[in-house]
Amino acid sequence: MAMTDDFRKEMDQLKKEFSDIGSLVSSVKELANKQGGRVVDMAEDTGESVEKYIKERPLTSALVIFGSGVLAGVLLSNSTKR
Structure with a gap:
């Protein structure tokens, strides 16, 4: 009988802990959805x-993009020569 009572108590404790975990997971999921x-x-x-900036300043935007491409090309070509 004592083993049955102990088993029942342990099962009840596990159910409570899993319930707590379930509510925690639910809260985390809700927070993740909001974020x-x-x-x-x-x-x-x-x-x-960005779209507004490009429409207002198309030449500046094109020059920034071109400069970024040149810089990336230089950095990548130097890293492959080593």
Whole structure:
């Protein structure tokens, strides 16, 4: 009888602990969904501001892109020669 009671107590404790873990996972999932929504909003805002900047200053934007490409090319070509 004592083993049955001990087993039952351990099973009840495990059920409680798994319930606690389930609520924790649920809370983390909810928080991750909220943060994901914020990240999407920030990315959309950033994309819109970049698009606006490019439309307002097309020549400057093209020169920045060209310069970035040249810099990347120089850095990559130096790293392959070593």
